[in-house]
Amino acid sequence: MIRAVFFDLDDTLIDTSKLAENARKNAIENMIRHGLPVDFGIAYHELLELINEYGSNFPHHFDYLLRRLDLPYEPKWVAAGVIGYHNTKIAYLKTVKGVRRTLLRLKEMGLQLGVITDGDPVKQWEKILRTGIDDYFEAVLISDSVGVKKPHRKIFEKALEMFDLKPHEAAVVGDRLYSDVYGAKRVGMTAIWFKYGKYANRELDYLEYADFTVRDLEDVVEIIRGLNSEEGSDKEVPAH
Amino acid sequence: MIRAVFFDLDDTLIDTSKLAENARKNAIENMIRHGLPVDFGIAYHELLELINEYGSNFPHHFDYLLRRLDLPYEPKWVAAGVIGYHNTKIAYLKTVKGVRRTLLRLKEMGLQLGVITDGDPVKQWEKILRTGIDDYFEAVLISDSVGVKKPHRKIFEKALEMFDLKPHEAAVVGDRLYSDVYGAKRVGMTAIWFKYGKYANRELDYLEYADFTVRDLEDVVEIIRGLNSEEGSDKEVPAH
Structure with a gap:
């Protein structure tokens, strides 16, 4: 019986990659517009390299x-x-398309919802508050506050503790095979890979760990419904 | 003959005080809206104290x-x-009301225009670019870049150097009696006090140094026109 679903934030609930790309391009364009004496392609490439080296x-x-x-x-x-x-x-x-409908359906089914994300806590909360999705979640866990990064066990274990759940009572939905899918599976949670954004076309080894794969976030609702309507739905998810 | 006019930025060209007050109030309101368990008045008072102690x-x-x-x-x-x-x-x-008309009239009269401001250079430029007034100015001098604050002589002298002018060929317009008016006068520039914003009602000793006082920024145009049409307009402005 799945009692809680935890969502990753960037490129799962919020369209972050496209946003960041557009924002960086517009930054360079506005710099050039105000006199930066450099070709767009050169400046943009240099910015990407810099972000790659120093972090976003x-x-x-x-x-x-x-x-x-x-x-x-x-x-x-x-x-x-x-x-x-x-x-x-x-x-x-x-x-991301379908987020509000998905969250609302899951709430109607009586599930507790949470966010598990890496990143700067204030910036992550900014995204949640600006998009107005905060009321759907009983818990927002930002790995920085725990001193770790996904897929560290501690962040997923803390999520379970907060809702007082066993691993098989929780599912994780995320776009990252290592951070989200592998992270959830190693503590025994159900892992749903959201094939979306810049990692949508990767086929890594971690793929074998995903219990389910969706390309449309709303499909998560049917997966949870299916899991909870199965006979013996309290069964342990077998280790892979 | 006045050949250049230098404007202060905050509360002279841009309505900063009102903006900051509104922004701080809305910040506290939004924090309370999202669960900050503190009375508005207490939190706002504490924020003002903090800004006073640590700087804006x-x-x-x-x-x-x-x-x-x-x-x-x-x-x-x-x-x-x-x-x-x-x-x-x-x-x-x-x-501020009348800024664009004032700057345009002064440009039509053949004057060079500059900004002399304290503050964080990137934040000051943000205000200039976001309000779209950058094209009016041949020079933007931010005291931080010179390592001083107004009314330090160095920032005013640097302004004169940039346009290759003598002190009596330049006027300064600003809302601050110490930073702008006293600062301009001590190097021999014409000082126009813009009685505006939170310092509008102060009557300090520095007042005696102002050559002119205006409550409407557009009046600067007539003052400059008057100075430049006077007989012997190349005279030194007498020291007070």
Whole structure:
């Protein structure tokens, strides 16, 4: 019997990859519009490399971009980048298709819902609050607050503790085979791979661990319904 | 002969005080809306005290607010504060009444225009770019980039150097009696006090230094026109 479903946030509930790509492109375009003397392709490539090296939450992307492009520090260009980035982020931030219907159906079925995500806690909450999906969830677990990253056992075990559940009573839905699917399976939770976003076409070894694969988030509702209507639905999920 | 006019930014070209007040109030309101268990008046008062102690560019206002209110760190509340603050900042950021007309008239009269401001360079440029007034100015001087704050002589002298002018060929317009008016006068520039915003009703000693006082920014145009049409308009402005 599944009593709780935990969702990953980025590219599962919220369309983050597309957003980030658009935001970065608009940042570079706005910098060039305000005088950055660099070809778009070169600057964008350099920004992606920088983000790859320093991480997406590094607070000095645009300052460092100027250094890497051998340009003087010009706060006007940095400001133009910040504006282009933030305007896009706010304009395009939206939930993945079907999110609200899926969450509502699951609530109607009496399930508890949670979010399990990596990332900066304030930024993750910003996405949740800006898209207005906070009321669907009894718990939001951000791995940073626990001092680990998915697929660390601790974050999934903490999720189970919060709802006082056994592993087989919970399902995890996420787009990442390692972080979400492998992470859920190793503690004995049901894993639903959401084939979506930039990892949609990967076929990694971890794939074998997914109990279910969906391309449409709303299919999660039928999977949970099916699991809970099965005879002996309290059975342990067998280890793979 | 006045050849250049330098404007202060906050509460001279851009309505910053009102904006900051609204943004802070909306931040607290949004935090309370998302569960902050504190009375609005208490939380707002604490935030103002904190900003007073740590400065308005301190990057951890909302984290510290929770500490000062003896509350646990809750990234959801911090995110709610950030959203309330930024939404207001972007929605309400606007130029002071008459700014565009004033700048346009001065350009038509052949004057060079500049901005002389304190504050974080990227944030100041953000205000300039978001309000779209950047094209009016040949120079934007942010004191941080020079390592000083107004009324330090160096920032005003640098402004004159950039346009290759003598002090009596430049005027400064600003709302602050110490930073702008005193700062301009001590290097020999014409000082126009813009009686506006939170300092509009102050009558400090520095007042005696202002060459002109305006309550409407557009009056600057007539003042400059008057100075430049006077007989012997190349005269030194007498020291007070």
